[in-house]
Amino acid sequence: MYRRVVPIQHFVTTTTAVITESFSPVSRAVTRPVDPGNDANCAHCGEPVKFAARHQRRQVIANVYLDSRWDRVEHFHEDCYEAAGSPYGEPGDQLVAPPRRRPG
Numbered sequence: 544m545y546r547r548v549v550p551i552q553h554f555v556t557t558t559t560a561v562i563t564e565s566f567s568p569v570s571r572a573v574t575r576p577v578d579p580g581n582d583a584n585c586a587h588c589g590e591p592v593k594f595a596a597r598h599q600r601r602q603v604i605a606n607v608y609l610d611s612r613w614d615r616v617e618h619f620h621e622d623c624y625e626a627a628g629s630p631y632g633e634p635g636d637q638l639v640a641p642p643r644r645r646p647g
């Protein structure tokens with residue numbers, strides 16, 4: 544005796560929302576401080592995005608997706624990113640600082 548009847552109906556009554564199905568990665572940019580040892584070149588002006596101890600330089604890092612697949616990372620000077628017309632949208636800083644908790 545090895546027959547089991549699985550009550551399938553029991554499973555299909557719950558929600559069928561699938562989040563991953565509608566997920567499609569898009570190119571996006573974040574603003575981050577320039578790290579010492581950073582050796583990337585700016586995708587706009589071609590100059591190195593260098594760390595400078597005196598100035599708190601910031602760079603824009605963009606993850607570029609092509610056909611919903613990650614293709615490359617591009618670095619920009621913060622000013623150059625704006626000069627280039629913010630090609631990957633408004634740079635966020637969500638990778639730098641966690642979301643603040645609301646007081647209360």
Ligand SMILES: [Zn+2]
Pocket residue numbers: 585586587588589590619620623
């Ligand atoms: Zn630049």
